[in-house]
Amino acid sequence: MDKPKQPESPQTENKSDDQGKQKIFDPREQAIKYKAYRHIFSDKDVKKGLDEKSIIRKIKKSKSLSGRYRQYLEMRDDDNRGSHTYPWQNPFNRFLFWGAYWIPRFMKWGSLLALALFILNYIPGPTQHIIEVLIARSVYDTAPIERLPDDLETYAHSADIKDSRGAIIKSYGKRKVTQQIPAAAQKALLACEDHYFLPHPGNTWYENLFLIHPGVSWLNLVGAVKDTLQGDPRGASTIVMQNAKKILGNEKRTIANKLEEIIIAYMMVAKFGKEKNLNFYINTVPVGANIYGFPAAATNYFKKDLATLNMQQLVTIGSFIPNHNRQIAFYEIVNGKNFSDLSPALQGHARSAINKINLALTHLWKRKEIADDQYRSWLLTDEESIRRIGFRDFRSPLYGEEEWTSWNVIKEVSSRTYTLNGREISGTQLLLDEKGAVSIETGTDLALVEKMKVIIGEFLESSYFKEILASSNQGTWLRDKERYTSRGLTPPYTDFNSFLEYLQHNINVGLLAVNQKGEIVAYVGGKEFLQTRNDEKDEEEDEAPDPSETAAGTSAGKSSNQKAVIIDIMNTKAKITPSSTMKPIIAYYAMVANNAKMSDRFADKPIEYKYVASTGRQTWLPRNWYNYDANRPMGHEYNLLEAQVISVNTIFARLYTNPLLRNAMLQGFDQVGLDYSKEDAKYWPFGIGSSAVSVQQWLGIYNAFLDGQYRDPSFVRRIQINGKTIYDRDQDEQYAKIPLFDSKKEREAEMNALYEVCNRGTGSAMKTEFKHHKNLVSGKTGTAPMNKSALFISHFNPYRDRQTHKDRTLTMLISVTTNTGGFKSVGTSGNAPAKIAGRIYNHLFQQELQEMMDKNIDKAKREDTHFRNNQVYWANVNRYMDTLLTGKCGNTLISDNIIGVDDYGEALVQILNSNTKIYTGRDDVFSQLVQYYCDQEKMVRMDSAPAN
Template identity: 25%
Template structure:
């Protein structure tokens, strides 16, 4: 008996020594893979780049892992219970390794020859996810155990569970449970009910197999099993269990759900930051705040969208996407598949025409639903012949649609659905704060996902008459006035920089004779602009245009410059117009306001040059050190670099005042619908109508709209800046300026208003009935003309007395 005991003792000791030796050998083999205490306590998650508007609305997200980290105290109790019930019931009682669980896994392997359950605890899963690969080897498993044991010594259970909740992969590029809640339900974890929490708690075991979007039936079984476990463990009561298991599967793929659509902006930010941060941009949790105003961006989106559709519809219907008569009697699944293959467009639907009557069309939508398209939703569709012409107005549905047609429909608040087509024309809008250059709204094209080409920054097109105000500003800076007379008459130029003799004409071929510059601008008279540039000289004007940010090397060195023949981007045009809006100062457009790191450290903060009229008045010619001035803001006094003054504020105001007349009397008259006295602007249309522009502003905001085809073909007969781009500008500015006070451009007190003869631009004679008021710089006020005939003076005096005018009017007359 004693001998047997000794043998057993020796064998036990040998076994213990062997086990210890094996354990040490395994530990020695894997010790280099076990993280240090510092590594355990400084674990960093891969967090995507997130881009926000200035008012903290999400614009976009970039990164291969969708993740929104949360703290332990943000984990709903229902989710924690569901995770423990599904993954590790003894989590709060084991040291990181569940011996019984591992034993069961080993026995299953021995008895079945197959690995059925890993016996992994939550701690072991955290160790694997953070520090190891997913290779199926015993070495990896042992390493996982050692790391788990070390984690349990160094971290609290709550810290370990927090790491698990934020790291685990849950399908559809969602890492962590908060991201999964957003992806599958479009909500935060705090908004999910028990059934939904149990559903996503079932994903770690097999994210693809139990995906509620791809495999809802399997996901339902897994969810209900977890709910049953929670009930048996006393985590929930019977009524809560019953309500949860009876809940339907409501998960959908919500993907990334930005608060505001601004894809061109998001890509601009991503591209700019990538040059600095490289691939770290997508994983280090940077947060970017832009200068974008969410409400104005939404208004810009709608204005461009509706403007493009309005142009497209008035040029006719180009027909169905295709006609598939064989689909009419095909099984529903085949119809849906064919329609999905065509692809949806924004919130539109593709639809199959099943049958038609004289005034209706029976349609099957891509989502399987049926709808009836009424005549009011179809009757607009005149056949497209060319950009210049359309066919006859349809009288019945059969003139437009036939059974088997596959078409696009767009939602309509009144009609339900309306016949639509994907536009071929493009439009773009840029709106910026003229005081510091902050971009408040930007739309680079009709649909980013079809064409990522950003027409605000990447496209350079001819601005046409939209460029004329810059030439006129050059003239005012060199002694011309708004009342200066230029003869609008036929002329031939033999410019050595032009290929042949040039005979410029006005639109419509009409000539107006001697014309004041103010009239010429609001009528957009080409001859006056060309003659004016000829008088000014091309080279001096090119040098002056630098002040607006234009590079003379990019501008034509001939008289066609006066008609906007330069190739410029909408961003360049808007930046130039900002000089007029802010009273003569050059600002630099910028989009990124601040970049914040994962630890709330500021990686970048914009410090834009900012208009400070007071600073400039104190010192008209500040040196570099004096450029840094105290700028008074709503937040208090802060140090900002002062924007340089590039044109005289008197010139800026007179140009603004002249462009207000573009809206009052000229080519921008449609904008009078806004009923604002502070807005000014200029249309622009190039030869053959290839480009249509409208740029306008008040004393705070500058907005430029371009429209045209990417291939530079004509917009068609009768299409101008005033018909294509101005309506988009109006619709945007109506919203952007709503509830804002009038913001006129700063008017220097040195300007003088006098009465002039509208025909000659000279000072009006006393009593002249057709005299009008004009604004002048003091040194350019026309001289008072002398009246040589005494009878004329007497006549004026008698007329004044007859009309019982007061002394103030008499003073104005003389």
């Protein structure tokens, strides 16, 4: 190809004529043109060849380019100019120039670099995802992002509810890794939530090669964006991203928050590893209302340890993430409903859970984690397949027995606001959002609660209680059967034996205990059951309140034939009929307002004689629990003490008719804020204690007998954040002491009467269960009309000297009732609750006695080498103590004269005395000690009465 014609320089045209058309070859001009040509005609153009038109066009462009470049050089030579112009005036040409030069080179080497980084980032081995992590690390180090904690268990927020011994009742901070997770639970969780969190031999090669993510799944993120744009919004968070969300506290779905979670997720895997992140998630993920983590779910849903659950049960727990409505829908089905009985919303939740469970099981089956027969039997198809999962028989879909403490604590904490660093925060913020370690201390003793449940269960199954039910219902079951048949209904039993089985199944026991400060120490809300309410009017409705309104609490259901969960006894709305437990309060106000004394005598005489429809005849009202006969004739006089011991209704009904007494008592009730019916209070002479009052407040009133001061019962003792107290019950005005029984002389007289009720009156039924109860238990029994419920409220301290051991005093309410209407009896005179109390108090007494003996014997071993090295002496001590506990002096028990752990402690000190050396086997000296205690029965000692 010929070289293009070079354009003539303007300088040449200005030469003189004698030069003519001679061309001047200026080297500089030639260089300028050469540089212009180099950018116009590439080597590729030369080799390819150009047509004439293209050559002319390019030459024109070269002239323009060379002219501008020459102008640029001339301007550079001009020293008077302060700035220089680029060789081209049009910026677009400059862009084209650099684009044409650099973009191909950038694309070439950039593609090679990207390919190398991709291979380096995703090839399995130590370098996998290293580039993503390095980028995340760069952002983490430079951007203002929340710093990671030193340990996953110490991130920003936690809230622990503790019992009186410091044991964790519940952790609501979502940070505590409570235990190592079984491999099966890990596999089930990953099958439900994240298939590509860990490599697996069952995956295809490309899944393990490319889809196993480093804590962030970009494939899932892209899919979520696509689905969201198409109108089907969904999340794309991996397990680690959800952990990051907990640590950051991000609640709002914003792009900034999501980017922050992505960076933190990368760093969490880099710092803690996938295994710790997985265990942290499984231990802390919400799997139900107030249920965090798989271990808690295993207890709540199946009442088993996590390690004992099968794969179907594990994926069922996983299916409740994050939609707790699925769990509610399942429990509706477990409790007997069909899909057609559920609301449309619950139907959707149930089918969503089924779909998630079946998909997870299919995934595990394909990976050969479960056998073929297991897979086929575990797939969910209908309601019955859901019931076969093995959910525990607990009827409330939200809260089981283990949750009742934490649930009531949450309600109490959330009911008030708190001041922290000069700002007000709500209880909800304190539990869920406040930075720091929140510690909520309660007075509850969980070990005691569990022991009480065992004691109650054993008593209800005992042959003794079955005999009580049989003897109490011989004459009532036919009346109850007639109640059904007269309405055209089929009774839920066929004969007396099946009636007793039906009755026992519906017996409910409620228990609540507080210490002298009013802190709730123990509780049992009764069996978990469903209450069926109907509009049938009980024939005894005028005398017997609806049992569902009594000790077990109030029913949550209102409509006809509606099943509803009974509210537990700790609920502040729960009410109870106090019945005869009203009498000691009337006796106290009789002494205060009417100047009565315990020795004053009153006639056993009803107030009126009228026709009662339920009996079909004229009846004296109010009625006693006994019939008048030669031994107990109408009009017989009893002193105020004996009237309480044998619980004479008529005497206290007549006392209550006195306006001074009535006004003083009701004024005291109003002063402490007792929830009672003022209208019913007008008619109490004809039904003492027959209208319902608040359970907790009534227990608080009985607690006031100890020192005269009323305190509202509560759970929360103290709240701290990072060791700093922000709430103390003792400083809370809501729980300030209210003077109630503030007349000390009359209060102490009444306390002695309460001791006598338990020593030899209606409360002495406990003696078969707790033979050491004398002067250690004070209280009163009560029985509702028709014996449909029995009540026992009592004080107990294992020490004779209560004042020295105030922290050991309990005030406890026990109610035994039936949660069905009709004619049914749970026993008379508080028999069942008194015996349950006796078993509980015996456990506490024996526990305290053993601790005292261990302490004194260990002390003797340290101080007396002669005793320390002789096991025969240790055996002698145990033999002598057993004699004091079980032996007799004449026809009476020695223990009748040794009251409390402190008295036994004094006897043990004598046995271990290094001077007398009774422990060496000196039976003669021990006999003198026994005689000393036996002689106490013959002596009138001022200190024999219990110290209050």
